[in-house]
Amino acid sequence: MSPKAPEHTRLFIPGPVEVRPEVLEAQTEWMIGHRSAAFAELYARIQGKLKQVFFTENPVYIYTSSGTGIWESASRCAVRDSAKVLHLTCGAFSERWAETSQLNGKQVDLIAVEWGQAVKPEQLADALQHEQYDAVACVMNETSTGVRNPVDGYAEVLKDYPDTLLLADVVSIFAGAMVDTDAWGIDVCLTSSQKAFALPPGIAFGAVSPAVLERAKEVKNRGYYFDVLALDKSHQKNNTPSTPPIALMFAADKQLDDMLAEGMDARFARHELMAEKTRAWVKKAGFEMFSEEGYHSPTVSTVANTRNMDIAALNAFLTERGMVISNGYGKLKGKAFRIAHMGDCQPEHLDILFDAIDTFLDKEA
Ligand SMILES: Cc1ncc(COP(=O)(O)O)c(C=O)c1O
Numbered sequence: 001m002s003p004k005a006p007e008h009t010r011l012f013i014p015g016p017v018e019v020r021p022e023v024l025e026a027q028t029e030w031m032i033g034h035r036s037a038a039f040a041e042l043y044a045r046i047q048g049k050l051k052q053v054f055f056t057e058n059p060v061y062i063y064t065s066s067g068t069g070i071w072e073s074a075s076r077c078a079v080r081d082s083a084k085v086l087h088l089t090c091g092a093f094s095e096r097w098a099e100t101s102q103l104n105g106k107q108v109d110l111i112a113v114e115w116g117q118a119v120k121p122e123q124l125a126d127a128l129q130h131e132q133y134d135a136v137a138c139v140m141n142e143t144s145t146g147v148r149n150p151v152d153g154y155a156e157v158l159k160d161y162p163d164t165l166l167l168a169d170v171v172s173i174f175a176g177a178m179v180d181t182d183a184w185g186i187d188v189c190l191t192s193s194q195k196a197f198a199l200p201p202g203i204a205f206g207a208v209s210p211a212v213l214e215r216a217k218e219v220k221n222r223g224y225y226f227d228v229l230a231l232d233k234s235h236q237k238n239n240t241p242s243t244p245p246i247a248l249m250f251a252a253d254k255q256l257d258d259m260l261a262e263g264m265d266a267r268f269a270r271h272e273l274m275a276e277k278t279r280a281w282v283k284k285a286g287f288e289m290f291s292e293e294g295y296h297s298p299t300v301s302t303v304a305n306t307r308n309m310d311i312a313a314l315n316a317f318l319t320e321r322g323m324v325i326s327n328g329y330g331k332l333k334g335k336a337f338r339i340a341h342m343g344d345c346q347p348e349h350l351d352i353l354f355d356a357i358d359t360f361l362d363k364e365a
Pocket of ligand 1: 014015066067068069093139141142143144169171172192193
């Protein structure tokens with residue numbers, strides 16, 4: 001008889017990720033009104049820490065949404081109706097953001113590469129020679145394919161195009177690897193909470209440059225909920241235009257303290273170590289990485305299912321042992337699987353996971 005599924009299942013899926021009990025607990029603070037002095041203090045306290053982890057002097061707006069909300073905000077506010085946005089796509093999420101821009105009425109061009117490949121800076125340089133763009137939108141860590149795109153390389157290329165804004169989705173890599181917002185000149189640097197930040201979902205953070213605010217003034221229909229000019233006006237008063245996710249802000253306050261106590265460099269090194277450990281296991285177990293050599297993500301490994309393993313059966317086996325991984329995303333279902341090693345995940349958690357997968361594979365052999 002199989003053991004009963006334990007109450008707690010450790011998440012090795014690429015979001016939501018495991019949230020530590022102390023962070024969950026922080027959400028149970030007594031509620032405060034969002035127009036109170038106590039709230040302004042909380043907002044300012046978080047803001048100072050967000051700037052440190054975003055490596056920016058720009059304001060970091062708090063969005064009451066998941067990361068998708070900031071896609072909409074960036075697409076809508078950073079691109080004029082008469083202009084174009086260039087999306088760099090290499091998997092499900094980068095494609096979806098391009099669709100978001102289209103659905104918000106923007107003219108979209110694509111540099112699209114095969115899933116598993118990275119978009120190279122030379123491809124961007126080439127495209128910019130042929131067309132003018134208000135913005136380039138990229139996804140630094142394509143969560144479906146486990147590819148880390150060279151955003152620092154895009155930044156280098158864009159130095160020759162000061163009127164083209166750089167919009168970067170760092171959703172599944174932020175706080176897991178260096179995202180040097182100001183040094184790279186990222187104009188909108190956006191992230192969700194439920195990935196390498198290791199918070200529950202429902203709050204998102206976007207560092208927005210003054211150039212975006214200037215551009216937004218030229219956009220007639222910026223929408224209402226995600227208008228950067230409205231967000232900025234409230235931000236000046238340590239506030240948000242509408243009711244914010246206060247409980248999640250308490251959690252963010254605690255998590256930011258812990259992240260800074262660990263040290264960002266140490267945090268990034270831990271993620272690299274876990275990614276290397278995962279790739280070593282992949283090789284030993286007879287699988288192959290799906291992502292292009294040299295562009296493997298430090299936070300999520302997408303593994304080609306070269307052994308034709310039954311991924312659903314593996315997950316049933318893992319769930320009985322209090323763990324879960326992810327099947328391949330969309331068209332990669334069954335053909336690949338994903339192991340997230342992000343947030344507060346520790347190398348020893350991966351040892352337990354790999355032991356369990358090895359046991360499953362031995363059993364199936
Ligand atoms: C790279 C990337 N961008 C954007 C999103 C969408 O973010 P959210 O689900 O927080 O709206 C995801 C979700 O997995 C993602 O992985």
